[in-house]
Each structure stands twice: as C-alpha cells, then as structure tokens.
Amino acid sequence: MPTEVTAPGPWQPATVCAIRDETASAKTFSLRLARPSPHLAGQHYIVRLTAPDGYSASRSYSVASAPDGSPQIDITVERLPGGEVSTFLHDEVVSGDELEVRGPIGGWFVWRGETPAILIGGGSGIVPLMAMLRLARRQGTTDLVRLIVSVRTPDDLYYAEELPGPESTIIFTRESPTRVARATGRLTEEDLVSVLLPRAEAFVCGSSAFADAAAAIAMNTGIAIERIRIERFGPTG
Secondary structure, eight states: OOOSOOOOOOOEEEEEEEEEEEETTEEEEEEEESSOOOOOBTOEEEEEEEOTTSOEEEEEEEBOSOOOSOSEEEEEEEOOTTOHHHHHHHHTOOTTOEEEEEEEEOSSSOBOSSSOEEEEEEGGGHHHHHHHHHHHHHHTOGGGEEEEEEESSGGGOTTTTTSOSTTEEEEESSOOOTTOOSOSOOOOHHHHHTTOOTTOEEEEEEOHHHHHHHHHHHHHTTOOGGGEEEEEOOOOO
C-alpha cells in the first residue's frame, strides 16, 4: 500500500471490468488499469471521453476502493441531469469497454490508515470516505475510524449492503427505515459527539453547504480547524 503522494501519471487506458448499481442514479465502475498506479484512500482519477471529431470532456471521480496494490480501482458515478460524462457512463458504457484515465490525484484529502479519523460524508460525498473505511477494515484497524454519513432516504444510500458495521453511523434526513430509532433530520453536534475519537482528524466530503455545516459542527465538538480536511463537490456532470 502506498504511503506517499506521487505525481499523477500520464493518461492511460482502463478497461471496464464490471458495473453495478448503487442507487437508482449511481453506478460503480470497476476499472482495470493498463499501468497500475497505486493510490491513497481519498485520491481521485480523471476520466476523459473523446468523440470521433476530437471533442473531449473530462470529470474527476474519487476512488471508492481501498488501496491494495492491484491494477483495479472502483469509481462511483452519479448520473446528473444534462451531465456529459456521467450520462455517457451510465447509458452507453458496458463491461469490456475502454476508458481513458489519469491519476491518482490529490495530496491533502488522503488517509494513510495509521491515525484516528472521523469520516463525515453527505450523500455521494461518501465515495472517498468509503475507500478509507474499506482500508481500515482490510488491514484490521477499524478502531482508528468512525464514519458518519448523511443521506435523504434509504434509497439514496451508497454501498447499502457493505456499509453497516460498528464503525459506521447512517443519518437519514427525510425518510428513515422503521427500525431506526433516530428521528429524521440533519447532522447535529450530538450525532458527531457520539462517534468522536481522541486526537482524530476529521475528513468532511459533500456539497459546499453540507461541508460548511459539518465543519462547523466538528469545530463545535472540539476538533481544531487545522485537523479538519474538507473536499467539496458540485454538479459538474
């Protein structure tokens, strides 16, 4: 497993090995890289599509899979209305197709699996955090992580079968399963206090509004601002 950030490599082909639905609007694509490029949990790749006339469009997607030294990575893509790349990936790409990718990219929002971490995700912001949780589970260091994810409804939850465990907390803001004791509602300071770990860094990922709110809550619980790492995303498609 890599522990240091390296410069992203050149563009390379990646074969789509498998595609699976996460929600009605999100799919995970397993990609086999032509040239293995070890990544850190939290990094992302750029996917570039090029039309026959030379027009190209590219988007960045976080890696959802844990670093394991294999030539395969998973990215989870939400299909956005009018999105050039996400629509093509959802509607046109099938197993066996080849995509063009570049990465891994990112040196700030990464977890090396060695120190305590609180992972706070909103909606699809869970993707890079899932790589961190999977890493902790794979290497047997789940005592170092706590993940709390906020989603609107059970149907919006990524990795629904794999996610539950003693390290993870799921908050539903609009509709929740009947067996869940917590009332629906947004992330609160009380929610975060219940999962705090001593000397932990906080990794916050989600929309700008979610990231701002979650970072403020994290600071209110005593996490110093210099120990909060934030990754924001927007509907680029």
